[in-house]
Amino acid sequence: MNSILKKVKSPDDLKKLKDYELTILADEIRKVLIDTVSENGGHLSPNLGVVELTIAMHKVFNSPKDQFVWDVGHQVYTHKLITGRQDDFCKLRMEDGLSGFPNPNESEHDIFFQGHSSASISSAFGLSMAKKLLNDPNYTVAVIGDGALTGGLAFEGLNNAGRSKNAKLIIILNDNDMSISKNVGSIAKYLAAIRTKPQYYAIKSNIEDSVMNIPKGGEMLYEKISKAKKALKNYMYESTLFEYMGFRYLGPIDGHDISAVCDALEGAKSLECPVLLHVKTIKGKGYDFAEKLPTQFHGTPKFDIETGEPISGANSFSSKFGKYLCKHAEDDKRICAITAAMSFGTGLETFKENYKPRFFDVGLAEEHAVTFASGLAKNGMLPVFAVYSTFLQRCYDQLVHDAALQNQKLVLAIDRAGFVGDDGETHQGILDVAFLNSIPGIRVYSPSSFNELEMNLNRALYEDPGVVAVRYPRGNEGEFPVDYKCVDEPFTMYGDEGAKNVIVTYGRLFSEAIKAMEKLQKKGINVKILKLNRVKPIDINAVKSVLNDESIFFFEEGVRSGGAGESFALKLLENGFKGQYKLRAVEDKFVESASMPTLLKKYKFDSEGMVDLIAGSTKT
Ligand SMILES: Cc1ncc(C[n+]2csc(CCOP(=O)(O)OP(=O)(O)O)c2C)c(N)n1
Structure with missing residues (x-):
């Protein structure tokens, strides 16, 4: 099983494969994608849609010398499988496993961290300009979906990149008519219109091939057809928005036909100017449930492969x-x-x-x-x-x-x-x-x-x-004791009002604080909780209510700098607080990928982490 995929340890191995093997490779990759995402959750339908496109890109270009920039970056699973990350793929999106998005720390084939949309054209343009200035002859390829193309930044990128003469910049527009839901707006309508136009690129290669094969007079005919082709080309070029923006427009072509995509990419390489290649793909291709319900399978929790049913479904x-x-x-x-x-x-x-x-x-x-x-x-x-x-x-x-x-x-x-x-x-x-x-x-x-x-x-x-x-946070609410009553006030005090140790927190961490309070009580440490319902502006009465207490522990599931914990501390100081203040928040760093419980534990926001801090800082 997976015999061809296993042989592909790098893009060089893929380049050695015959055409029919590439098709088998695509099937094998699809199976791995479906199996892995059914176990780990992740972006299924976008990835199923670009299997052939990614194979063709690695066949035609030499990554990482030629650089690929993936818009949003949620569609890079095939790219990861081809670029030496097969063995770790089972740990997709897990702590210490592979990221679900491009990650330069993982591979030289991932150029940028990505996750937010519509940035690929600008960043690819920057890469290609740097190459030009450094006399680096390699290509830069951006892959952008029709959904991401609705973002304004994409147009800021097109507006500038199209003017760059001789840039070795190729934009692949991966058009599946879908964002997460059906794509919306005039750009979507426009793409639908050009999608149905005659296929200029296909006509070009077919005519050339068949005419040159005519034994007598083939060349003359070729000449004539070349003129017709030029006229057609002009018509096609003049007619797309992308041409007006300075790109050579190729397409639309079938993005699931590996050799057609390879041909088109070779064609794009031969043009010494920015090119936009329009490929049509099917979101969810190859897995019935994902093809029928591309939105549900855009980003999915674990699911049952046989029924397509998600394994979860709690309230959120x-x-x-x-x-x-x-x-x-x-x-x-x-x-x-x-x-x-x-x-x-x-x-x-x-x-x-x-x-x-x-x-x-x-x-x-x-x-x-x-x-x-x-x-x-x-x-x-x-x-x-x-x-x-x-x-x-x-x-x-x-x-x-x-x-x-x-x-x-x-x-x-x-x-x-x-x-x-x-x-x-x-x-x-x-x-x-x-x-x-x-x-x-x-x-x-x-x-x-x-x-x-x-x-x-x-x-x-x-x-x-x-x-x-x-x-509000992702997912379900936490657990609350029966005596806890929600109040429509800027803050709530919970627990023994006489306690001199205070946990201050808000949002999801409140249910962890309740557990911590119970654990601390068992250790003989009396704690109350000040829960902020409104974090901006912080109610001055919330501050005053703890002003005479001994120790305040603020837990914040967000960055420390500029967060509510700092505002609270300042208000305490300004009002004469004399006690101990400890703020636990996300320090000056970005937070990695891991399950929610793992992250809460790692950043010591779970009840155990709270208990450790408080028990270590208070006298019993
Ligand atoms: C700025 C920003 N907003 C929203 C999202 C969430 N999001 C991720 S993928 C996606 C749809 C992208 O559609 P498209 O570019 O067509 O790619 P496809 O999934 O169809 O391949 C959205 C809305 C995002 N990643 N970035």
């Missing part, structure tokens, strides 16, 4: 958020939901079905989403932008300039706040509190439970002015 903050928003939207016709191509992940599918005119999928365009929301708000709508914490990072200036400064009333529903687990460095939501902290006027809530999510959302929609963020 995302689904609760979607439900609560629908409840409000039924009565309040001002509510609009906005997503940047993440309706599935953020729990907005039901909203999308039921309130279509007020649902806006703007494509992978978070910056636009915020500014657009601002416009909606200005004219009386009540926009809610549901976005993963990590992707909101892109919107800093829009939040400052277009939302907060204008005092627009809009709600940010920030999903995947805190650790996200196995998606790794690029996706951890550890910065939002810190960057929102710096923007005047924005309020930030951080619920620990589904009930609090509902209360906070209600406040965000109807009570608080301006921009209000409600940030």
